[in-house]
Amino acid sequence: MNNYYFTEEHNLFRESLRTFLHKEVMPNIDQWEEDQRIPRDVWKKMGDMGFLGLSYPSQYGGMELDFFYDVIFTEETSKMFSGGFTITQLVVQYMSSTYILKYGSEKLKAKYLPGIISGELISAVGISEPGAGSDVANIQTKAIREGEHYVVNGSKTFITNGVYGDFIVTVVKTDPSKGPAGVSLLVIDRNAEGVSATKLKKLGWHSSDTAELAFDNVKVPVENLVGEEGQGFYYLMGGLQLERLVGGVSAYSGCEAIMGYTLQYMSERSAFGRPINRFQVLRHRMAQLASEIEACKQFVLYCARLHNDGKYAVKECSMAKLLATELSDKTAYQCLQNFGGYGFMEEYKVARMFRDSRVGTIGGGTSEIMREIIAKMIIDDVSYEAASQPSSNGAVANGKSENGLSLDQILNGIQSKAADAKPLGKTLKFDFGNEQLFIDGTGEKNAVSKDNKEADCSVDVSFEDFVALTKGKLNPMNAVMSGKIKIKGDMGVAMKLQSLFG
Amino acid sequence: MSYYFNEDHQLFRSSLRDFLEKEVRPNVRQYEADGEIPRSLYHRFGEMGYLGLGFPEKYGGLNLDIWYSVVFIEELCRMNSGGLSAAIWAHPGLALTHILAEGNEKQKEKYLPSGILGKSIGCLAITEPFGGSDVQALRTTAIKDGDHYIVNGSKTFITNGVNSDYIVTAVKTAPENKMISMLIIERDRKGVSATKLDKLGWRASDTGEIAFDEVRVPVENLLGAEDAGFFYIMQHFVSERLGMALQGLAYSEYALEVTLKYVNERTAFGRKINRFQVLRHRIAQMASEIEMNKAFIYSLYQRYADGDYLVKEASMAKLLATQLNDKVATECLQMFGGYGFMEDYPMARMFRDARLGQIGGGTSEILCEIISKIMIDQVNYKTPINKNK
Numbered sequence: 001m002n003n004y005y006f007t008e009e010h011n012l013f014r015e016s017l018r019t020f021l022h023k024e025v026m027p028n029i030d031q032w033e034e035d036q037r038i039p040r041d042v043w044k045k046m047g048d049m050g051f052l053g054l055s056y057p058s059q060y061g062g063m064e065l066d067f068f069y070d071v072i073f074t075e076e077t078s079k080m081f082s083g084g085f086t087i088t089q090l091v092v093q094y095m096s097s098t099y100i101l102k103y104g105s106e107k108l109k110a111k112y113l114p115g116i117i118s119g120e121l122i123s124a125v126g127i128s129e130p131g132a133g134s135d136v137a138n139i140q141t142k143a144i145r146e147g148e149h150y151v152v153n154g155s156k157t158f159i160t161n162g163v164y165g166d167f168i169v170t171v172v173k174t175d176p177s178k179g180p181a182g183v184s185l186l187v188i189d190r191n192a193e194g195v196s197a198t199k200l201k202k203l204g205w206h207s208s209d210t211a212e213l214a215f216d217n218v219k220v221p222v223e224n225l226v227g228e229e230g231q232g233f234y235y236l237m238g239g240l241q242l243e244r245l246v247g248g249v250s251a252y253s254g255c256e257a258i259m260g261y262t263l264q265y266m267s268e269r270s271a272f273g274r275p276i277n278r279f280q281v282l283r284h285r286m287a288q289l290a291s292e293i294e295a296c297k298q299f300v301l302y303c304a305r306l307h308n309d310g311k312y313a314v315k316e317c318s319m320a321k322l323l324a325t326e327l328s329d330k331t332a333y334q335c336l337q338n339f340g341g342y343g344f345m346e347e348y349k350v351a352r353m354f355r356d357s358r359v360g361t362i363g364g365g366t367s368e369i370m371r372e373i374i375a376k377m378i379i380d381d382v383s384y385e386a387a388s389q390p391s392s393n394g395a396v397a398n399g400k401s402e403n404g405l406s407l408d409q410i411l412n413g414i415q416s417k418a419a420d421a422k423p424l425g426k427t428l429k430f431d432f433g434n435e436q437l438f439i440d441g442t443g444e445k446n447a448v449s450k451d452n453k454e455a456d457c458s459v460d461v462s463f464e465d466f467v468a469l470t471k472g473k474l475n476p477m478n479a480v481m482s483g484k485i486k487i488k489g490d491m492g493v494a495m496k497l498q499s500l501f502g
Numbered sequence: 503m504s505y506y507f508n509e510d511h512q513l514f515r516s517s518l519r520d521f522l523e524k525e526v527r528p529n530v531r532q533y534e535a536d537g538e539i540p541r542s543l544y545h546r547f548g549e550m551g552y553l554g555l556g557f558p559e560k561y562g563g564l565n566l567d568i569w570y571s572v573v574f575i576e577e578l579c580r581m582n583s584g585g586l587s588a589a590i591w592a593h594p595g596l597a598l599t600h601i602l603a604e605g606n607e608k609q610k611e612k613y614l615p616s617g618i619l620g621k622s623i624g625c626l627a628i629t630e631p632f633g634g635s636d637v638q639a640l641r642t643t644a645i646k647d648g649d650h651y652i653v654n655g656s657k658t659f660i661t662n663g664v665n666s667d668y669i670v671t672a673v674k675t676a677p678e679n680k681m682i683s684m685l686i687i688e689r690d691r692k693g694v695s696a697t698k699l700d701k702l703g704w705r706a707s708d709t710g711e712i713a714f715d716e717v718r719v720p721v722e723n724l725l726g727a728e729d730a731g732f733f734y735i736m737q738h739f740v741s742e743r744l745g746m747a748l749q750g751l752a753y754s755e756y757a758l759e760v761t762l763k764y765v766n767e768r769t770a771f772g773r774k775i776n777r778f779q780v781l782r783h784r785i786a787q788m789a790s791e792i793e794m795n796k797a798f799i800y801s802l803y804q805r806y807a808d809g810d811y812l813v814k815e816a817s818m819a820k821l822l823a824t825q826l827n828d829k830v831a832t833e834c835l836q837m838f839g840g841y842g843f844m845e846d847y848p849m850a851r852m853f854r855d856a857r858l859g860q861i862g863g864g865t866s867e868i869l870c871e872i873i874s875k876i877m878i879d880q881v882n883y884k885t886p887i888n889k890n891k
Contacts, residue, residue, distance in 0.1 A: 004804070263878060277878050287873035291818035295798035302797040305505070319790035374786035379762065379776050416766070420777065 005068050005301055014072045017051055021076055029082045032207040033352070036199075037164065038088055040122070047119025052093065056101060060113035067308040070094065071301070074246050075253040081261075081349040083356030084207030086250060091160045092116050094246045095239070095364075096125035096169045099185055103227035103235050108187060112167060124161035126170040126188075126213060127236070129154065134369045136171065136233060137179040141215060143172035143186055145222065150174070150186060152194075152218040158363070162211025163199045166190050170215075171232055174225075180233040185226035194218035204355030234473075237384060241314055243364045244321035245307055248300040251324035251360050255293045255331040258353050262286070262335040265348075269340075282338055289331055296327050314384040315377045322370040325360030332357040381413035382471070407435050407450065407463070414470055418446035421500045429455035432463040439500075446500070457489035459497075469501050476501060506569055506800050515573045521550060522581055530583045533706035534851070537698065538665060539589050541623070548620025553594045557602060561614035568807045572800075575745060579752035582848050584855030585706030587749060592661040592707075593617065595745055596738075597624025600670050600684065604726035604734050609686065613668070625662035627712060628672045628735060630655065635868040637672065637732055638680050642714065644673035646721065651675070651685060653693075653717040659862075663710020664696045671714075672731055681729035685719055693717035703854030736883070739864070740812055743820040744802060746863045750823030751795050753852060754830040758788060760848050761834040764841075781837060788830050795823050813883040814876045817869040824859030825866065831856040 006014075024045060032038050046052055054069040056062025063069070073093070077086045097116045100108050115121030132138045141154025152172060162168065168188050175182035188195060195218055197211040227235060263286065266277035276282060303320045306313040332354040336343035343350050361367040376382040414437070424441025429452070436452040461469070465484045468474035474484065476497035507515075525546060533539045547553050555570045557563025564570075578587045598617045601609055601624070616622040633639040642655025653673060657663070669687045687694060694717055696710040726734060762785070765776035775781060799819050802812055835842035835849035842849045860866045875881040 004801070266878070283874035283878060284867065284870040287870035287877065288821070290873060290877055291821050294815065294818055295794055295822050298801045299794040299797040302505075302801070316793065319793050322787075323790050323794055368783065370790075371783040371786035374789060375782035378789050379766070379782060379785060412766075416774065416776070419774070 005305065006072070010068055010072060013069060014076060016049075017072065017076050020046070020049060020051070021080060025080055025085065029080060029085060029207070032085065033082060034206075036206050037209060038085060038207050040119075043089065043119035043122065045119070046089070047117060052089070052119055053113070053117030054093075056113060056117055060109060061117040062113075067304060070246070071249055071304050074249040078250040078253040079257040081257060081353060082207055083254070083353075083359065084205040086254075087160055087205060088122070088208045090246055090250065091125065092121075092123045095243045096123040096161075098242060099125070099169050099226050099235055099239055100187065102238070103185070103231075104187075105223065107223055108226065112187065115166070121167070122161050122165040124159050124165040124168045124190075124211075126156040126159050126162070126168045128156065128158045130157050130212075133158075134365050136183060136236060139171055139173060139183070141170070141172045142176050143174050143184065143220065145174065148222050149219045150222065150225070152186065152188065152215040152220055155212065155214045157212040158200070159197075159211045159213055160205075160208055162190075162213050163197045163209035165209075168213065169226065171236065174229050178230070181230050183232035183236075184229050185232040185235055186220055187224040187226060188215070188218060188220050192218050192220065202359075204352070204358055206352075237314075238312070240365065241312065241317045242307070244317045244370075245300070245303055247360065247364050248303065248317070248320035248324040251321075251328040251357075252293060252297045252300055254353065254357065255289075255324075255328050256297070258331055258335045258350060259286070259290060259293060261349060262338050265342075266338055276338070285334055285338075289334060292327055293331065296324050300324055312385065315374060318365075318370045318373045321364065322361075322367050322374070325357075326367060328357045328360050380416055381410065383410075385471075407432070407437065410467065410470060411448070411450070415448045417470070418448045418500060421446060424500070426456040427453070429453070429458045430466060431458055431460050432466065435463070437466075455489070457487060460486040460488070469497070506804065507573070511569050511573055514570055515577060518552070518573065518577045519580070522577055526581055526586070530581055530586060530706065533586055534583060535705075537705055538708040539586060539706055541665070544590070544593065544620035544623055546620070547590060548618060553590075553598075553620055554618035555594075557594070557598070557614065557618055561602075561610060562618040563614075568803055572748060572803055575748050576752040576755075579749050580756050582753070582756060582852055582855075583706045584749075584753070584852075584858060585704040588661050588704055589707035591745065592625055593623050593666070596626035596661075596742065597666070597668075597670050599738060599741065600626060600725060600734065601686070603738070604684065604730075608722070609725065613686070622668070623662060623666045624668050624670060625660055625666040625710075626670045627657035627660045627663065629657060629659050631658050631711075634659075635864050637682060637735060640672055640674060640682055641677075642671065642673050643677050644675055644683065644685055644719065646675065647718075649721050650718045651721060651724075653685070653687060653714040653719055656711065656713045658711040659699070660710045660712055661707050663712050664698045664708040669694075669712060670725065672735065675728055679729070682731035682735075683728045684725035684731045684734055686723045686725055687714070687717060687719050688723075691717050691719065702857060703851070704858055736813075740806070740816045742863050743816040743869075744799070744806060744812075746859065747795075747799050747816070747819035747823040748803075750820070750825075750827035750856075750859050751792065751799055753856060754788075754792050754795070754823070754827050757827075757830050757834040757849065757852055758785070758792060761785070761837050764847075765837055768839075775837070784833055784837075788833060791826055792830070795819075795826055799823065811883070814873055817864070817872045820863065821866050821869040821873070824856075827856040827859050 024042060050063060053062035054065045054073055055067060058064050074090060077089060080086060097113065100112055112121065116123055127136065129139050129141060131140060141156065143150035143152045167190055170186050170188045172184055172186050173182045174184040194216040196214045200210045200212055202210055266282065267275055269276050300320045303313055303316045306316060336350045336354050339348055339350055342348050345351060418439055423444065423446055424439065426441055428439045428441065430437040438449050438451045438453050438455065440447045465474055469476060551564050552574060554563035555566045555574055556568065559565050578590060598614060601613050617624060628637065630640055630642060632641065644651035644653045667689050671685050671687050672682050673685050675683055693715040696712045699709045699711055701709055765781060766774055768775050802815050802819055806812060831853045835853050838847055838849050841847045844850060
């Protein structure tokens, strides 16, 4: 069979990783699930074998390989029939330390990256709080600067590796007065004074430790800030794409594993004098599932290719995560059914797969959040740009911005936004020099057109800054203060920009 | 940005789209009312070169790569008439494809150049009143009598079965024979008659039941080798199913496109209906499934072009994309409210046209049979002839 993603070298790597996992991991999974903990030495062994840090730079011990090695790593670790095992290292490699790699200072990278590549350090990412998950702009954990330190207060929850891990890339508000613009990322050592953790009991993922973390006046050196203050929101938006893509890979790969396991069982189990794989209803159910898994896999691999090529594929990655995790639930449910009573018994791996799968449509952004993102992109023509990298030389291929938008491309989005906002009561013109945008707010609804007409108020602004305004990336008041926007005429209208683009 | 279509493909797409919008779209409702498309439309498609995209130049074809045919099917489906697409596509996609692959030089000379020009029209007749996908159970016989076959039997659900000039027909050369053969039967031979069938959808195509009563056909009309028909059919099933998958996808994409436009214009309770979260999420889900099917189908066309024999995967793709089309047609129609039920809006026609997807070219159940045989029983469908390599 042709394969457009994996070369001979990739396949050799897969073989060696698979051999390792079947020897060192598979026989111990039941025990780890029972212990609700994975011993550290297995990660160290994986580090020694060169299985960690696959696409990280060599200066920190990484292998600088392409993203399809990461795909293989994710696929194979997802076939161990333990979501807890899988997620522990996926969080380290693709969901937390990546922020340090992409946006962190040289000092932070040198301090933390070699450890996560050698398997000696375990990292976590602290986003969700008891009161806010995907609504990142509303997080409450504060990091207030005092001299050379931030003082952190607040709490985080559902944090994988939060109990036994070594450090947490934590989402904090460095400026609580602001929304998204006040969000920053801070590396907090797990054993720093004032950090405490409670281990949470879960439906599944039993071998991973999931924590509620409390930060009580934790002093964190200023140098632990990842990238720039106030940029955390944008770093997260980029990082979450990778998280979702990896989640999609893990989900379809898990489906393949359950499928193979179930087909094996169906060929051995007999009922009414024949193997149950002779019954047409079960055969067709498996055929349908196999088709969906194959299509889903090809789609996620396509998304992986986009990622590998440096495309910032927000829509596709959100779709991939949505579909693959929902398919995983369906596959686990239907495969368990084929096991009859044994499906309910811990003796068979399908029971664990069923409960472990359930978190897929919740973690890393729920299915509902995925659909919100997708709907915004296809209905409102919102587009997302990658955050710029303050310090480069990261080997993870990502982060090319989608520049070159034209007024026509964003016009629909602006029209629907303006129509939803309260009527301005006046007319307003944005002047980009070569093009103009006219908003008539005197009617029942704000009407947007490309006409160049006389207006109560005219706003001179570059087109780039205007795009940033419409996306909420540029605060209108800040833009006025910094001179990015020049207002002629009725200043009162300008005050309403906030309601228009808020 | 695309991994499959280059600039030439895109130019072809835009000129084809212009042609269809100008010369076809205004007449679709008439074709639907007439229950067929006019001969003159085949001529126009032929003149434009659209019927010979992938065919060799020596027969008047353009010898273009598979992606032009993909573009052609996708754009044709944007006309939102399953009957139109089927009537056009059944000619080059089924009849001419069989003749190109299995025909001898004389047959190719006779049928390909005129077929590619849209001057003569063919159809493919396999299904019978008592046997569809169960090809080996077919009953139409062609018994040798000197230098002729005497054909008796009937075929049904044949697209272009009434108006075509010749019928590429699956027959058995002896009643007890399990193997089948392919025979070209000219329409004007004595004993060939056809009845037009009335259908739920696909109204712009003529779908016929064809009867053969003591029809004398010269032995030189045999296509390929005697008793080899089953392998020919199986081989072409792959491209047929990929084509049907692509159509299911293309209709779904078009439904989403017109629906996005409608929900952006229609207001209810003081706002555009695209502001209502339930509709937004439903659209997001559909868009995701469309995107997934697209990535899958394109990946299969790439492998098809590279010579892979994709019995399982093409069956999977057809199964999923036609299911998707049913679902998308139902859900998009719902968003049009009462207008969804009206013929002035696009969803009513798509809803009834989509229903055929899971039936024609092998039902979903047959596809699941094939997939489970390969997956569970390790049945291996070997490639008979690898024409793409």
